[in-house]
Amino acid sequence: MRHVFIVADDHPLFRGALKEILSSRPDGAEIVEAADFDEAAAALAANPDADLMLLDLAMPGTSGLTGLALLRADHPTVPIAIVSATEEAGVIARALDLGAAGFIPKSAGFEEIRRAIAALLSGETWLPADFVLGERADPETADLIQRIRTLTPQQTRVLTMLARGLLNKQIAYELGISEATIKAHVSAVLTKLGVDSRTQAVIRLSKLGLDPERGITAG
Structure with missing residues (x-):
């Protein structure tokens, strides 16, 4: 095949x-x-x-x-x-x-x-031969990963753009939807992440290595 x-x-x-x-x-x-x-x-x-x-x-x-x-x-x-x-x-x-x-x-x-x-x-997971799987994540990181998984694809896109520092107007332009819709998405993202502001969301992401500015950048 x-x-x-x-x-x-x-x-x-x-x-x-x-x-x-x-x-x-x-x-x-x-x-x-x-x-x-x-x-x-x-x-x-x-x-x-x-x-x-x-x-x-x-x-x-x-x-x-x-x-x-x-x-x-x-x-x-x-x-x-x-x-x-x-x-x-x-x-x-x-x-x-x-x-x-x-x-x-x-x-x-x-x-x-x-x-x-x-x-x-074949559906197997492949890892480096010398990789030893220890504790997968601390409770805070595990909670954040679980919260990220609850986001819809569009909410994930919005979150990624928030982390890049884009304003609602800029995100609306890039995604081709209204600014009012973006505001609703941002509100939903903050709720699902359990934070009150964009700044808190970016700080949480940086702890996971998802912040584009401070995340893991090695190729």
Whole structure:
């Protein structure tokens, strides 16, 4: 069966390496490339039945785990595996908590990446061989992750833009909806996060590494 893959990474050489690995699969592969977050989101929207997305943590348009949170909210059925130069246990654990199907280090060799992709296509979770899963998250972080999961896709988009410091008018323009609707979304987001202001929401996100300005930015 021919699989559909989305490769989202802003480094052309690494995208090329992943394409070579995927193209060598015996069952063939249709590969959609994305060089920034907007292209990644558009690729998922155009291929909602994709078998797997390989997502870099640091692409233009988003930082850290923000992109993962947003894409998971928009497309909960498509497996998304992180492919990153970051190999910190805390980053891997948070990615898993936010719904990542696996975590492939960019330092992995071609054969290891092939095995990872095969495992992911079989529905398995793939993690670095030396990763030891300890305590997944402290109670505050676990609560925040659970609250983020209650957001609708549109509310997640609004939250991401709030974290970027955009005003209601700017968010309304980017999403193509009325400012009054944005105000309603902002109110709902603050309620679901259990905070009283935008500032508090951004502070909470920064603790999870979702703040685009202060979040995890290693590729």
